[in-house]
Amino acid sequence: MTELASFQAETRQWLEENCPESMRQPFNSESEWCWGGRKFEFISEDQRIWMQRMGEKGWTVPTWPREYGGGGLSKDEAKILAKEMRALGCRKPLESFGISMLGPALMKFGNEEQKREHLPKIARGEIRWCQGYSEPNAGSDLASLATKAEDQGDHYLVNGSKIWTSYADQADWIFCLVRTDSSAKHDGISFLLFDMESKGVSTSPIRLISGSSPFCETYFENVKVPKENLMGELNKGWTIAKYLLTHEREMISSIGESFATVSPSKSALKTIGTDSEGRLANSALRRDCAQMEIDGMAFFLSLERGKDEAKAGQGMGAVSSMFKYYGTELNKRRMELQLAIDGADSMVWQDDPKVxxxxxxxxxxxxxxxxxxxxxxxxxxxxxxxxxx
Amino acid sequence: MALILNEEQQMLKEAASGFLQDKAPVAQLRELRDRADERGYKENVWKEMVDMGWAGIAIPEQYGGVGYGYMGLGIVLEEVGKHLSASPLNASILAAASVIMKAANEAQKAELLPSLASGELNISLALEENGQHKTSNFETTATPSAGGYVLNGEKRFVGDAASADKLIVAANTDKGTQLFLVDATRKGVATESVTMIDSRNSARITFKDVELSAADRLGNDQDTSSSLSEAIDIINVGISAELLGISLRVFEMTVDYLKERKQFDVVIGTFQGLQHRAAHLFCEIELGKSMVIKALQAIDAGEPGISLLASATKAKMCEVAQLATNEGIQMHGGIGMTDEYDIGFYIKRARALEHSFGDRNYHLDRFASLSAY
Structure with a gap:
């Protein structure tokens, strides 16, 4: 038996023995996702056990090195793990900005002590992170951010506010862009890591038009942050910010990927029905469905091609921007089409995860x-x- | 299979690009048009293409081809699209050879395919009867007779008919749709050349009481509409590859122009209104490219469900090529409207290709039908 084949057999056996039955069902809604962290309320003991077991094995982050809490798997092994998890219907054990965004940046820009301190806790789901980027006056022009970190000898004193901080009210730590030099724009930004329980940090959720409050406004009033919590060099935080934004874009486009192969025509057939020739009864909607499904297919194949090119070292460059742009616009179109399919029924108010x-x-x-x-x-x-x- | 070209395919692409740039650039199409060339392509250029193995590129080795698959032909067609290189590659190889591969019997394949691959024989497909594409229920009829069949009808948009030795004619028979191989010089065949918008050779051909033998019928004595349809799926993917080449080249010309044309004392490429349209177009072309690669690979792998993918690819590439050529002309401004500038040749060829073997609407409709809605 080849090494990969025996890895596959062992993996299957381990998953069968360790994945609780209730964690082998598809998620019914985002409310069933596991985020981990100090404040997290597990929806069931099974959810807690599943996260814990996967975390201990390092399989929440299969390709991270073992010394940082990862599984130390090769790309091929990680592929097998993903395949076996799919085959068994295992839920993703841990959803985390620490994994998808901070982790890769820490690995690249953090010092050894920071990596050893933070990466294993991310892997085990012990610490939940949030991202302190946008500010009330720094949106698209992110580099104009004004939250200040003043050098006080052994610590920085942070003052200011962030906005659109996803789940800040439930996060344990924040990775935060701060201004450490007001005489330069991009070159006056630094990257700080600190505990959300620090004195002077407060959050307030923002209610959105969709009724939910995934985002917060976050305030910092004379927050003391130890000097060793600076990641990377002083005033070089913008480089890290850009690197991390690439990962965020990839994460957002992967959401597009999961919807790309959904066929709106299936639900249209239910609500609209067919004519005597078996065609969707509304021909304008039929055309919109066809165009949507073709674009979904083209987008999905492009993501695949992007991965294949990256693997072959022929990256297209800035592809994450293309996928972020196209995937999100496609998703908006898809939702508009869903309203057209559901008709006035879609105007009856229903919470997430309803249309x-x-x-x-x-x-x-x-x-x-x-x-x-x-x-x-x-x-x-x-x-x-x-x-x- | 990874959606990228392997080393061999990458080399083919570079070789094709170099050859066409050198031997069959858009200037040559202009010259052929200006002197209303009867054949519509340069015979010596076609001969060189044949010598490089392009005529047999998608034909299996057992039939005298090179066996590079449709991925190979697709790569060449994409480069052909970039340079608008005229040759019977579309009519004789992409169209006729594919129909023979799918619909002919073994003896016919063994006889015809090697001659196509060696360039000794040119065959054109006589399919359409009016401006709307169809694959069955033809007006043209082949009525059984004592000697075999009698063919009557009129076919239009027959590509490269001027240089075709033989024609494959789709006709209605007592069995349904069947295909017939007819010598272009056979008694009762009348060819009338038609000037098309893309300056490529095309003809209207009438068949009056053309006597055919049973051996002239492709395949066995049964309805061949499904084999014809499978071949047309392949043809549409090949056309999509050429449309991709056109889109890529027009986009390149347009972005270059945005970087050099000055108005209001700055290059117009600094204007966000144009930047965003160009960036959007870039994304659309990249999406189309992924479809073309996937569809070509799927044909070679013999994957089931090619029809759905073929229609999706053609519909998408029609949309992309329309956007690319329309935006290309608009962003060039007045110069884009002049005959002297090449972009006009590209928009004409793009539309002519879009309207062959089913346009965007045809394939959106077919995609929905194939998806059971």
Missing amino acids: PALWLRSKANSIEGGTSEVQLNIISKRVLGLPDK
Whole structure:
């Protein structure tokens, strides 16, 4: 038996023995996701056990090195793990900004002590992170951020506020962009890590048009942050911020990926029915469904091609902007089409995960993580080489 | 299978690009048009293409081909699209050879395919009867007779008919749709050349009491509409590859122009209104490219469900090529409207290709039907 084949057999056996039965069902809604962290309330003992077992094995982050709490798997082994999890219907054990965003940046820019301190806790789901980027006056122009961190000898004193901080009210730690030099724009930004329980930190959830409150406004009033919590060099935080934004874009486009192969025509057949020739009874809607499904297919294949090119070292460059732009616009279209399919029924108010709330929530897809317009700017400049002036 | 070109395919692409740039650039199409060339392509250029193995590129080795598969032909067609290189590659190889592969019997394949691959024989497909594409219920009839069949009808949009030695004619018979191989010079065959918008050779052909033998019928004595349909799926994917090449080249020309044209004392590429449209177009072309690669690979792998993928690919590439050529002309402004500038050749060829073997609407409709709605 080859090494990979025996790995596959062992993996299957381990999953069968360790994945609780109730964790082998598809998620009914986002409310069943496991986020971990100090404040998290598990929906069941099974959910807690599943996260814990996977965390101990390092399989929440299969390819991270073992010394940082990862599984130390090769890409091929990680593929097998994912395949076996799919085959068994295992739920994702841990949803985490620590894994998808901070982790890769920490690995690249953090010092050894920071990696050993934070990465294992992310892997085990012990600490939940949030991202302190946007500010009330720094949205698309993120680098104009004004939250200040003043050097006080052994610590920084942080003052200011952040907005659109996802789940800040439930997070344990924050990775935060702060201004450490007001005489330079991009070169005056630093990257700080600190505990949300620090004195002077407060949060207030923002209610959205969709009825939910995933985002917060976060305030810092004379928050003392130890000097060793600076990640990377002083005033070089923008480089880390950009790197991390790439990962955020990839995460957001992967949401598009999960919907890309859904066929709106299936639900249209139920609500609209067919004519005497078996065609969807509304021909305009039929055309919209066909166009949507073809674009979904093309987008899905493009994500696949993007991965294949990256593996072969022929990356297209700035592809994350393309996928972020196209995937989120596609998702908005998909939700509009769903309203057309459901008709006035879609106007009856229903919370997440029902259509009315999802439709409204989708409007944020092309705003968060860099607006569509910002992505088009990036493509224009970095891919097409169109000049600024 | 990874959606990228392997080393061999990458080399083919570079070789094709270099050859066409050198031997069959858009300037040559302009020259052929200006002197209303009867054949519509340069015979010596086609001969060189044949010598490089392009005529047999998708034909299996057992029939005298190179066996690079449709991925190979698709790569060449994409480059053909970039340079608008005229040759019988579409009519004789993409169309006729594919129909023979799918619909002919073993003896016919063994006889015809090697001659197509060696360039000795040119065959054109005589399919359409009016402006709307169809694959069955033809007006053209082949009525059984003592000697075999008698063919009557009129076919339009027959590509490269001027240089075709033989025609494959789709006709209605007592068995349904069947295909017939007819010598272009056979008694009762009348060819009338038609000037098309893309300056490529095309004809209207009438068949009046053309006597055929049973051996002239492709395949066995049964309805061949499903084999014809399978071949047309392949043809549409090949056309999509050429449309991709056109889109890529027009986009390149347009972005170059945005970087050099000055108005209001700055290059117009600094204007966000144009930048965003160009960036959007880039995304659409990339999406189309993924479809084309996937569809070509799926044909070669013999994957089931090719029809759905083929229609999706053609519909998407029609949309992309329309956007690319329309935006290309608009962003070029007045110069884009001049005959002197090449972009006009691209929009004409793009539309002519879109309207062959079913346009965007046809394939959106077919995609929905194939998806059972």
